[in-house]
Amino acid sequence: MNAARPVEQAxxxxxxxxxxxxxxxGFGLPLVQSVVASFTRDGVLTLANYELVYRLYRQDVVYTxxxxxxxxxxxxxxxxxxxxxxxxxxxxxAEFLLKVPLFVPFVVVGHAMRIFLAPxxxxxxxxxxxxxxxxxxxxxxxEGALGLSMALAWKHLALVVLxxxxxxxxxxEEYLEAAxxxxxxxxxxxxxxxxxxxxxxxxxxxxxxxxxxxxxxxIPLMMTKGSGPQMLMIDLYYxxxxxxxxxVASAIxxxxxxxxxxxxxxxxxxxAR
Amino acid sequence: MRRLVAVLVVLVxxxxxxxxxxxxxxxxxxxxxxxxxxxxxxxxxxxxVAFNKNNPAVTxxxxxxxxxxxxxxxxxxxxxxxxxxxxxxxxxxxxxxxMRYASQMAKENLLHRFVSEMxxxxxxxxxxxxxxxxxxxxxxxxxxxxxxxxxxxNPQFVSKPPRSFAELEAWxxxxxxxxxxxGIKGGVxxxxxxxxxxxxxxGRYDLFAQGPFDKANDGLIRGAIEQLREFNRNVFVTxxxxxxxxxxxxxxxxxxxxxxxxxxxxxxEGRMNPEITPVLIAPGLPIYPIYLTVTREAANRDWAxxxxxxxxxxxxxxxxxxxxxxxxxxxDPNRVMPLVxxxxxxxxxxxxxxxxxxxxxxxxxxxxxxxxxxLAYEEIVR
Numbered sequence: 001m002n003a004a005r006p007v008e009q010a011x012x013x014x015x016x017x018x019x020x021x022x023x024x025x026g027f028g029l030p031l032v033q034s035v036v037a038s039f040t041r042d043g044v045l046t047l048a049n050y051e052l053v054y055r056l057y058r059q060d061v062v063y064t065x066x067x068x069x070x071x072x073x074x075x076x077x078x079x080x081x082x083x084x085x086x087x088x089x090x091x092x093x094a095e096f097l098l099k100v101p102l103f104v105p106f107v108v109v110g111h112a113m114r115i116f117l118a119p120x121x122x123x124x125x126x127x128x129x130x131x132x133x134x135x136x137x138x139x140x141x142x143e144g145a146l147g148l149s150m151a152l153a154w155k156h157l158a159l160v161v162l163x164x165x166x167x168x169x170x171x172x173e174e175y176l177e178a179a180x181x182x183x184x185x186x187x188x189x190x191x192x193x194x195x196x197x198x199x200x201x202x203x204x205x206x207x208x209x210x211x212x213x214x215x216x217x218x219i220p221l222m223m224t225k226g227s228g229p230q231m232l233m234i235d236l237y238y239x240x241x242x243x244x245x246x247x248v249a250s251a252i253x254x255x256x257x258x259x260x261x262x263x264x265x266x267x268x269x270x271x272a273r
Numbered sequence: 274m275r276r277l278v279a280v281l282v283v284l285v286x287x288x289x290x291x292x293x294x295x296x297x298x299x300x301x302x303x304x305x306x307x308x309x310x311x312x313x314x315x316x317x318x319x320x321x322v323a324f325n326k327n328n329p330a331v332t333x334x335x336x337x338x339x340x341x342x343x344x345x346x347x348x349x350x351x352x353x354x355x356x357x358x359x360x361x362x363x364x365x366x367x368x369x370x371x372m373r374y375a376s377q378m379a380k381e382n383l384l385h386r387f388v389s390e391m392x393x394x395x396x397x398x399x400x401x402x403x404x405x406x407x408x409x410x411x412x413x414x415x416x417x418x419x420x421x422x423x424x425x426x427n428p429q430f431v432s433k434p435p436r437s438f439a440e441l442e443a444w445x446x447x448x449x450x451x452x453x454x455x456g457i458k459g460g461v462x463x464x465x466x467x468x469x470x471x472x473x474x475x476g477r478y479d480l481f482a483q484g485p486f487d488k489a490n491d492g493l494i495r496g497a498i499e500q501l502r503e504f505n506r507n508v509f510v511t512x513x514x515x516x517x518x519x520x521x522x523x524x525x526x527x528x529x530x531x532x533x534x535x536x537x538x539x540x541x542e543g544r545m546n547p548e549i550t551p552v553l554i555a556p557g558l559p560i561y562p563i564y565l566t567v568t569r570e571a572a573n574r575d576w577a578x579x580x581x582x583x584x585x586x587x588x589x590x591x592x593x594x595x596x597x598x599x600x601x602x603x604x605d606p607n608r609v610m611p612l613v614x615x616x617x618x619x620x621x622x623x624x625x626x627x628x629x630x631x632x633x634x635x636x637x638x639x640x641x642x643x644x645x646x647x648l649a650y651e652e653i654v655r
Contacts, residue, residue: 056651114512120523138525226456226463227510228655238458241343243644 063229074153083164084190110222117142167201307344313337345374407639416562418600423551454530486641537599557633
C-alpha cells in the first residue's frame with residue numbers, strides 16, 4: 001500500500017500537468033508579459049507608462065469604479081429581494097424570465113440599451129405615448145454613468161439570481177419556518193435568515209459581478225459617447241488599437257488587475273475563510 | 274436586382290478579357306482585409322469570384338480582421354511576427370490596410386514594391402500614393418477606394434449649410450448641441466474632424482501634412498485644441514460614425530461629421546433619411562484611402578500583384594467601387610468617372626462635387642504630429 005503511494009502521487013502530478021500548463025501558458029505567462037511591458041518603453045525600464053496613465057486616465061479609473069459600484073448596487077439591490085421573494089414564493093415563470101439575460105450577448109445588450117435609452121429612443125417614445133412626456137423632452141440617460149450602470153445591472157442580474165437562488169435554496173426550510181413562527185414576514189425572512197446564511201455565496205456573486213463589470217468592454221463601447229470619462233477597457237483598446245502602444249495599454253491592464261484583485265482578496269480574507 | 278446583374282455581367286466580362294492561365298497548379302490567394310464586412314463581401318463575393326473565373330487555378334480566400342485601426346494592426350502584427358522569425362512564404366498575400374499601418378509596414382520593410390509591374394500602374398496617382406504619415410510609400414500601395422470625411426446636414430433644419438469651418442463655428446454657437454461628431458475614440462471620422470480643425474485653426478496644413486516634425490510646434494497644436502474644447506461645449510459627441518448617422522436620422526442633431534461612403538451606403542439600403550446631404554467645408558477635411566498591398570514574402574506574390582491589378586481596372590472601379598458601393602475611386606478618377614452611370618454620379622456627388630474634392634480634400638498629418646494632436650486632445654478636451 002505504502003509502495004504504491006509515490007507512484008500514485010506521480011500519476012496525480014502527471015494528470016495535473018496539462019491543466020496547469022494551460023493556466024500557465026494561457027493566463028500566467030501573458031500576465032507576467034503585460035506586467036513587464038507596463039514597466040518598459042523602447043526596451044528600457046521606466047515608469048513613463050504609469051505616468052501617462054496617471055496624467056490621462058486617473059479620472060477614468062475613478063469613473064470605472066463608480067460605474068461598477070453603481071452597477072453592483074443596482075444588481076444586488078434588485079437581485080437579493082427578488083431572489084429571496086422567489087425562494088419564499090415559488091414562480092417558475094418569473095425565475096426563467098430573470099435568467100433570460102444570461103443568453104443575451106453583451107454587445108446586443110449594449111445596442112439594445114443604446115436604442116432604448118437614447119435621447120429620443122424607445123423609452124421616451126413609450127413615455128410620450130402614455131402622455132408622461134412632452135414631444136420636446138429628451139433623455140440623456142444612455143450617454144452617462146447611469147445608463148451604463150443600468151445596462152450592466154440588467155446583464156448581470158441573471159447570473160446573480162442564478163447564484164443566489166442556489167444559495168437560498170440551500171438554506172433549510174426549518175429556519176424559515178422557525179422565523180415565520182416568530183411572526184417574521186417575507187422581508188424579515190430574507191434579511192434576517194436568507195442573507196446571513198447565504199453570505200459566502202453573496203460574496204462570491206459580488207466578486208464575480210464586480211470583476212466582470214470592471215472588465216466590461218462591448219457594452220461601454222456601444223453606449224458611451226465619445227467625450228468625458230470612459231471605462232478603462234475602452235482606454236486600453238484605444239491605446240492598443242489606435243496607437244499600438246502596448247506599454248500604456250499594459251499599464252491600464254495592470255491597474256485593472258489590481259482593482260479586481262482587491263475585490264478578490266477581500267472576498268478570500270473576509271468572507272470565504 | 275437589375276443593377277446587381279449588371280455588375281456581375283461587367284465583372285465576368287472584365288475577367289474574361291484579361292490574360293488567362295498562369296501555371297496549372299492550384300493556388301489559394303490569401304487576402305486579409307482590415308475593413309468592414311461590406312468590404313470583405315466585395316472581395317469574397319464579387320472580386321474573388323470574378324478573378325477565379327478568369328484564373329480557374331486561383332481561389333481567393335478573403336478574410337476580415339475587424340474594423341478600425343485595430344484591424345490593420347492585427348495584420349501588421351501577424352506579418353511582423355513572420356518577418357521577425359525569418360519565415361519565408363508568409364500566409365498573407367494581399368493585405369488591405371489603413372493608411373497608418375500601410376505606411377508603418379512600408380517603413381519596416383514588410384511590403385513588396387509591386388506597383389510598377391502592374392498593367393494599370395499609370396492610373397495609380399495622387400499624393401496619397403507617394404507619401405503617407407511622412408513615409409515614402411510609392412510603389413507599395415494601390416488605394417482600393419478613397420473615403421472622404423464631410424459634414425452631413427438635414428435640410429429640414431439647416432437651410433444654409435456652412436461652407437467653411439468659421440461658418441460652422443458660428444452655426445454651432447447659435448445652435449448648441451445640434452452638431453455632432455464622434456470624438457477620437459469612436460473611429461477615424463472623428464479623428465479626421467479633429468485634424469481638420471487643427472489645420473483650420475493653425476493655418477499650417479503643409480507643416481502638419483508634410484513635416485518635418487518639430488516638438489516646438491506643440492504649443493501651436495495645444496492652442497488649437499484648447500479652442501476645440503470650447504467648441505465642444507456646444508457639440509453632441511457621439512459614440513461612433515454610426516452613432517452620428519443614427520442621431521442625424523432621429524433628428525437629435527441637425528449636422529454631423531461623417532464618412533461619405535457610409536452615408537451613401539445607408540441611403541442605398543434605405544436606412545437613412547434621403548434628405549441628409551454632405552458638404553465639404555473650407556479649408557478642408559481629410560480623405561482617407563484604404564490600401565491594397567502585397568506582402569514582402571507573399572507565398573503567391575505574382576498572383577497577389579495580378580489580383581490588385583484586377584481591382585485597379587477602371588471598369589471594376591466604376592461598376593463595383595463607385596456604382597455599387599458609393600466609394601470614391603482608388604485610381605485616377607479621370608479614367609473611372611466616364612464609365613460611371615449618371616444616376617450613380619448624381620448620388621455620389623450630391624452635395625460634394627468633384628471640384629470640392631479637388632479643393633478641400635486634405636491628407637492626414639505625418640505620424641508624429643498625428644500622435645501629438647491626439648495626445649493633446651486626450652489631455653485637454655477628454
